[in-house]
Amino acid sequence: MANPEFLREGTAVADFLNPDRIVVGADDEAAAQWVAGLYADLAAPSVVTDAASAELVKYAANCFLAMKLSYVNAIAELCERLGADIESVTEGMGYDRRIGRSFLKPGPGWGGSCLPKDTHALVQVAESVGFDFSLLSAAIQENIAQRDRIVAKIAGTVGTLAGARIGVLGLAFKAGTSDLRDSPALSVTAMLAAHGAEVTAYDPAVGGELPGMRVVDDPYQTAKGADALVVLTEWDEFRRLDWNYVAELMHGDSVVDTRNLLDPRSVLAAGLSWLGLGRPRARALAG
Template sequence: MRAKRIGVVGAGYVGLTTAACFAHLGHRVICADADTAKIEALNAGEITLHEPGLRELVEDNRERLEFVTDNARALSDVDFAFVCVPTPTGPDGAADLSAVDQVLSEAPPTTRVVLKSTVPVGTAAKHPGVVSNPEFLREGHAVEDFLRPQRIVVGAQDERQAHEVAALYAPTKAPTVLTDNTSAELVKYASNCFLALKLSYVNTLAELCEHVDADIDGVTEGMRLDDRIGASCLQPGPGWGGSCLPKDTLALLATARAAGVDFATLEAAVSTNRHQPHRVADRIREELRTLDGARIGLLGLTFKAGTNDLRDSPALVVARLLVQEGAELTAFDPCVHEDRPNMRIAHRAADVAAGADMLVVLTEWPEFAELDWPELAERMADPRLYDTRNVVPGDKVREAGFRLIRTGR
């Protein structure tokens, strides 16, 4: 197909990835964001998002990319305008659509608007002519997910418009689902909330393993070989977080309540997830006998590996619980370099071990498996390690002199 002129409103994870990838596919893209500092940084070639491949895509396609602060530039004189602005959780648990509503109010009637922001079910139906095209981009894999997607979902009232938007993704050769707006919106929530259910299930299963002397790794290995279950989202941890699952579960629950539907399974998943950081803190307290004055080194703060995103990170919830009981915290994360409230940020993993009573792995960064465990053990007051993500090599850690505690063991 011939190159299109595409506008993108929003330069966050979704918007910037969308803009860069469409430019990579040969289209001319104008990306707008109200954050002047962010746009100035992008025009200077500075990208603060830790997203593999994104910096290179932006640099390689600058002749087809323009970054502006004026939304009107991205909404006028374009073939398609993609809305990629945040929809944070509001006070009642429902999504806050103020940013989406603002952009839609600014769009000229002749502009073909495509909603990529995650919006409550039924939103697009209130705006005739808007096309729904939910994103399925995982932080840390956003570029890969855009250029090699598992599926493309497009919802529209006009089938011709749906086909035109789907055609933009033709080079990816991904399976395409064409449906109505409301169903497309629900696909996004249904997918993310199912993943939340699965993660909460495996975390409770890990807790059960600890009580009945089973091994969660052996249990999940036996589960993932069943095609009906699959291998993804079976790794236990201190809870799920980030910019999507917490927000989307609450939004779908709000939609269900408004529709008079009792979504008990999803309510249980959310409740289970809120319990996980407390379970981690309880186990640390049990091991140390008291948290008051305990020196604890944290390995990992982001909500998952491969990103610098701290939003709704369970690691930060665990840290807050420890501080509330008087623990002294030092933390290391490959993507966090500024001090956080009530904790010191170290520049090396080894530095968190100095004088520590315990180390706690809270994010599954693969480099944590390769640490110099004898060095860390020598630096500690008492070499104890709680691996909430089960990523460290057990034999090497024990040989270095650590008492090792693992999730689901």
């Protein structure tokens, strides 16, 4: 019997009560139908199949989302090199009903408890039956490369990371959770520290001590004396920061927004520069 769940961290209850589908698999069809009937009140479409197919639905769905995220991160990099704007590109893509709008936002990479685990698991399952799932393997490698690109972007704003003070906003793998498992933010901060940067980080759901950085309990403390400020998790509260105050606290003027979360106009109005993903860098006008 297989009855995979499709619950997202931070919205698990809502996802359970409003599922896109119910998937049940068993070698005994009557047993599978009985389990599917337990969800009748949820009014969601049901897929009743064999156990192997039900399990593969879960892996196939999560791995497709991972590949979609790796794809949009690669397209964002291409936008920067061609002078295109990722927001216009993904808007145009999203109107296509075959593609949709979800999972089309670039970021520092995908992480958490599901996508890394499931992508590696499906690659291993494929290998066990003699299939080289190179498409999925490439998505995993692209995800690693994205973190390297983020570090390079940050380095480009400060000249050299050795001795640079970097303020980090966000450590969890996504907003609405304190989960640090396979968080791209932790990968990026570890790489910054390995290059000699002094990292000060804040996350509204994460506290305590973490290796390679100083974790503070106020977002403005990350800006104090910082050569660059980096947004790594899409917490909504970061949109509402007082950017004039941030500018007063910073030593440098660079804000690297790896989630394209902030309003560049607010950042620029404070005399800072803004660098997103797949978008042209915006600098405040002198004087």
